[in-house]
Amino acid sequence: MQLKESHIVPQLDNPIRFQEYAVGIFSSIPTKSAIKKAIKKELIFIDEQLATTAKFITGGEKITLFASEVSPLFKRFEMPLEVVFEDEYLAIINKPAGILVSGNTFKTIDNALQQNIQKSLQFDAVRPRPVHRLDYPTTGLLVIGKTSASILALNNLFEQKKIKKTYFAICIGKMMPAGTIQFPIDEKNASSAYEVLQTARSKRFEFLNLVQLHPTTGRRHQLRKHLAGIGNPILGDQQYGIPNLILTGKGMYLHAGILEFTHPFTKEPMRIEKELPKAFTKIISSK
Structure with missing residues (x-):
C-alpha cells in the first residue's frame, strides 16, 4: 500500500474516540462514515498499528492513511x-x-x-x-x-456557552418591547432573550418588528419555535409560521449577526459583526 496522508495529533485536554477525532483530518475521507469504511478496509494506522473505531486518541499519535482502494478524492x-x-x-x-x-x-x-x-x-x-x-x-x-x-x-x-451569539429577525405581530422566552424544546430547558429595535405597521401583518435575539441555550430551531410560541413568528418561516401569514418566495428573515468570544489561541477578545441583509432594512423602512 502507498502512503497517502499523515497527521500528528496535538496534545489534547481529554481523550477522544478516534472515529470522532478523525473526521476532517484527511482530505479524501472527510466524513465519519468514510472514516469507518477506511478503518474496515485496514487503510488507517495509528502509531503503525491498525486503527479501530474503539481506539481513544490522547495526543502525540501519528495517524497514517494509505491509498490502496481508498475512495476517490472528495x-x-x-x-x-x-x-x-x-x-x-x-x-x-x-x-x-x-x-x-x-x-x-x-x-x-x-x-x-x-x-x-x-x-x-x-x-x-x-x-x-x-x-x-x-x-x-x-x-x-x-x-x-x-x-x-x-x-x-x-x-x-x-x-x-462561552461564544455569545446575537441574531436579528423580522417578526410578525404586536410585541412587547423586550422579554425572555422560556419554555422547553424537545423536553429540554430553553431560554431566549429578545429586544424590539424597530416596529413598522403593515397592512398584511399588522406589525413587523426588527428584533435582536440572544439565545442562552442552543436547542434545534430554538429561536424559531420560541418566537412562534409567543405568537410572533419570524417572517417567511415556512415551518413555524402562522398559516395565513406566511410570506413565500422571499426566504426567512433570520440573521446571525454578531459573534463574541475569546480567541482560543491568541487569547484576544473577538467581536465579529455582519450587517443585516438589505432585505431586512428594506422591508422595515418601506412600511
Whole structure:
C-alpha cells in the first residue's frame, strides 16, 4: 500500500474516540462514515498499528492513511463564500440563505470550504470544518475550524456557552418591547432573550418588528419555535409560521449577526459583526 496522508495529533485536554477525532483530518475521507469504511478496509494506522473505531486518541499519535482502494478524492462544491475573518486557526464566513451547512448531500457549506478558506500552516492542519450549524434558510456568521486543536477548542467554547451569539429577525405581530422566552424544546430547558429595535405597521401583518435575539441555550430551531410560541413568528418561516401569514418566495428573515468570544489561541477578545441583509432594512423602512 502507498502512503497517502499523515497527521500528528496535538496534545489534547481529554481523550477522544478516534472515529470522532478523525473526521476532517484527511482530505479524501472527510466524513465519519468514510472514516469507518477506511478503518474496515485496514487503510488507517495509528502509531503503525491498525486503527479501530474503539481506539481513544490522547495526543502525540501519528495517524497514517494509505491509498490502496481508498475512495476517490472528495469532490468540492464550487461556490464562492464571503470570508469575514480568517487566521491560521479559524475562519468565520457569512452563510447565505438556502443552503445546508453540512449533511448527506453534495451542495453544502462544508463541501465549499476548501476553495474559500486558506489551508492552515499549523502542524495539525485539517480540512476546514464548520463547528456549529445554522438552519438552511438562516443567513449570517458561521465559525470554521482549520486545525484539529482549534476544532476541539471551539467545540468546547460552544459547549461551555462561552461564544455569545446575537441574531436579528423580522417578526410578525404586536410585541412587547423586550422579554425572555422560556419554555422547553424537545423536553429540554430553553431560554431566549429578545429586544424590539424597530416596529413598522403593515397592512398584511399588522406589525413587523426588527428584533435582536440572544439565545442562552442552543436547542434545534430554538429561536424559531420560541418566537412562534409567543405568537410572533419570524417572517417567511415556512415551518413555524402562522398559516395565513406566511410570506413565500422571499426566504426567512433570520440573521446571525454578531459573534463574541475569546480567541482560543491568541487569547484576544473577538467581536465579529455582519450587517443585516438589505432585505431586512428594506422591508422595515418601506412600511
